[in-house]
Amino acid sequence: MVREQRIDPEVEVIWEDFHAEVNVPSEQLRQWLLTRGSGEESFGPNPDLDLPQPGRHILRVLSKRKVDLTPEDVEVMRDAIDRIRSLMDEKPRRGNADDEWRHSLLDLGHDVLVER
Template identity: 40%
Template sequence: MEHTLVNDELWQDFHTVVNMTSRELEDWLRTDAATEDTEALPDQAGSHLGRRVLEILGKRRRDLTPDDASVMRRVVDRVHGRRADDLEPTAGDETWRHGLMRIGHDPLRPVQTPRDRGR
């Protein structure tokens, strides 16, 4: 059995609340950061936390660091703090939705577990 810093529960919770693909999140961070006054570099678009989520999505579980695990817990806590525990699709206002999307969670999308996605 392989030793990892991220237990099964955190791995499952993170990949449940982060319901956007890495491509969708990357595209959203670039779109969200684009304004008339800014022309963010593609690798620097979006919030620091959103970019960290994107990095984590690109890693294998065994390659995660203690900082990655901390970010994963922060994202899970933030999503659950702003949502009902059932995570049913909810409209909410645009600012609220966009804030969640910056960390990879689209509240309009039905939540699937990693098992549902074929992981």
């Protein structure tokens, strides 16, 4: 007999919100983070360890199934949702700040150029 795992309704909502806000596929996010993490220097022996935070945590959550989430994963999702929404509310008018703003969102797995 297979036991059905019950997911907390709050976690269900957070899962849905997280996947709505984090709209960059995991491999694309990983490539972006590797680019950001490399800066002017070459990669170390294990490039995944050099990924910037919180992107590395977001990437880890993206690789999980909902039933495998830990309380720490749920916190990462909450934080990502809050940060993305906060940055979206602070959209600059134009100019250099626009690139910085978009890059900050990409670090969190959100691309403003992807239509919802």
